[in-house]
Amino acid sequence: xxxxxxxxxxxxxxxxxxxxxxxxxxxxxxxxxxxxxxxxxxxxxxxxxxxxxxxxxxxxxxxxxxxxxxxxxxxxxxxx
Numbered sequence: 001x002x003x004x005x006x007x008x009x010x011x012x013x014x015x016x017x018x019x020x021x022x023x024x025x026x027x028x029x030x031x032x033x034x035x036x037x038x039x040x041x042x043x044x045x046x047x048x049x050x051x052x053x054x055x056x057x058x059x060x061x062x063x064x065x066x067x068x069x070x071x072x073x074x075x076x077x078x079x080x
Contacts, residue, residue: 005053019048
């Protein structure tokens with residue numbers, strides 16, 4: 001899973017399918033208790049539907065436009 005991310009299979013389990021199921025369950029539960037907070041899951045729903053994890057995006061940028069720049073990575077991950 002660490003190498004294959006959402007495209008991985010482990011012990012016969014499709015990790016991407018499992019992730020979609022978990023995020024959909026979270027959305028369903030949140031919809032019933034706090035529907036106005038459902039938008040917090042939008043990014044996860046989008047990534048999981050596309051089969052792309054946040055780590056995939058970081059790696060794509062690292063090997064692409066950031067040219068393996070640690071300062072660009074830190075800048076991207078900085079909270080404040």
